[in-house]
Amino acid sequence: QKEVEQDPGPLSVPEGAIVSLNCTYSNSAFQYFMWYRQYSRKGPELLMYTYSSGNKEDGRFTAQVDKSSKYISLFIRDSQPSDSATYLCAISPDSWGKLQFGAGTQVVVTP
């Protein structure tokens, strides 16, 4: 069983819609949760991180963590074509940063 499960998609949504992404993880020792965005042929770009259950908002992005269910989510409001990318969840057991990545979900926002 993989440590982090993420549906690879693709997920296609119309412009302006809410994009909903999620990951599940198996080990309750994981304490830090990150979301990265990756455009084609580029490196991953950190969007948000959190280390507690609940919601964290940054502009159009909301990250949600439910440690009891081992479930993390990312919501993108008012999606734009420029949001088309692969979104990767990453988790870590501690602050040292040995990140474990999900497979990444490809998102396509159509005008």
Place this chain on the structure above:
Amino acid sequence: EAGVTQFPSHSVIEKGQTVTLRCDPISGHDNLYWYRRVMGKEIKFLLHFVKESKQDESGMPNNRFLAERTGGTYSTLKVQPAELEDSGVYFCASSQDNGFEQFFGPGTRLTVL
């Protein structure tokens, strides 16, 4: 401020040859990480430097891989001899004070023929 840079962007070598990848972290970042993504798989952790010391090298696949960070600045990752299964994209990342704000480079795409 310059981001993480990696060189070369793409390398094509034959099985059995040696390749050296280079990573220049963001200035002032003590933490430097190497990851790789092989075809169809997730990005996997290889190792973590704090300054010039290896903090965690549990992800290094075998002794054909050698990472160094002399002087605590740039890092190199040498593969010798390269095998077909080493093909993939090698990412470097750096962070300043903690491990959950890592900034990634664009990656080096390695193809072993």
